[in-house]
Amino acid sequence: MTEEKGEAAPGMDRKMLELLVCPLTRAPLKWDPQAGELISRHAGLAYPVRDGVPILLVSEARKLDDA
Incomplete structure (x- = not known):
């Protein structure tokens, strides 16, 4: 997975x-341009970005694989 701090989501x-944080842990989020998601390593969740809008709902997040 590529996490670029300088690259913003479309x-x-x-x-x-840079201001967005995980709603569950309040930890910073990292943008994954390949998956089109905001990643919270602390929570083990990936939040989707749809049409340039981050969906920061735990119920909409995908659990990260530990592999």
Whole structure:
């Protein structure tokens, strides 16, 4: 997985991406451009980004594989 701090999600401002945190742990999120998701390593969750809008709902997040 590639996590780029300087690369923002399509349609998202880079500054906004730096301000976003996981709603569960309050830890910073990392953008994964290949999957199109915001990753919370602390929570083990990946939040989707749809049409440039981050969906920061735990119920919408995907559990990360530990592999």
